[in-house]
Amino acid sequence: MGQRPLILITNDDGVLAGGLEALTEVAVDFGDVVVVAPDDSQSGMSHAITIKQPIRIDSRKSSKGLDVYSCSGTPVDCVKLALNQLLFRKPDLVLSGINHGSNASVSVLYSGTMAAAIEGGVNGIHSIGFSLLDYLKDADFTLAKDVCRRVIAEVMKNGIPPEICLNVNIPVVAEGSLKGVKVCRQTKGFWKEEFVKRTDPFNRDYYWLTGFFNNNEPDAEDTDEWALKNNYVSIVPVRVDSTCFDYIEELNKRSF
DSSP, X not given: OOOOOEEXXXXXXXXXXXXXXXXXXXXXXXXXXXXXXXXXXXXTOTTOOOOSSOOOEEEEEEETTEEEEEESSOHHHHHHHIIIIIOSSOOSEEEEEEEESOOOGGGGGTOHHHHHHHHHHHTTOEEEEEEESOOOTTOOOHHHHHHHHHHXXXXXXXXXXXXXXXXXXXXXXXXXXXXXXXXXXXXXXXEEEEEEEXXXXXXXXXXXXXXXXXXXXXXXXXXXXXXXXXXXXXXEEEESOOOOXXXXXHHHTSOO
């Protein structure tokens, strides 16, 4: 009776990332916080888990209401290990981020930030992934912290249905230029990969992944990419169950 909410925080940019620090500063106002974050950048790891080597945990900070750990594994490893070994009870909330860069549209498939939030949803925990559309190490998280505070307060008050988490993306805008928040659907688009081929001093070829996002519906006002381009925060509810229910009936007509 009367115990403070327990909040688990992770990210994919690493335990020293500015976005993680910003999110932690907000979360401690809502409950007791345990941070378990990768010891190095794990961007683009999606829902990967570590199975071929041991995972190590180091305590970084311990004070009243806040414990911080670094983890040698992926963002999903961080959530799994926290739930299984580090927390004394199931957390009331899992927060992931604040990611340095966008996780809108199809990027949700590749994002370690969103995979951690989805893992929270898999375990029946209210979960939110936050991302700021600024890749700079020293990005200004002032506006993002305000958005996080508002979203966290709403979720803690009214909850989220089981096996759904929220993908929150925050645009970079001038002070006073944010138009508001839009609940959206994921934009239909894809990343067009381009690999830069180079040769090392030993005459062996290697490749660097580059590319660009191709938006298939740039004028669709109900999408996250449109919202962000037009100075809105986008919130997309993400379902853990990825079954395409609309196609089941059609498949049942076929002779497999």
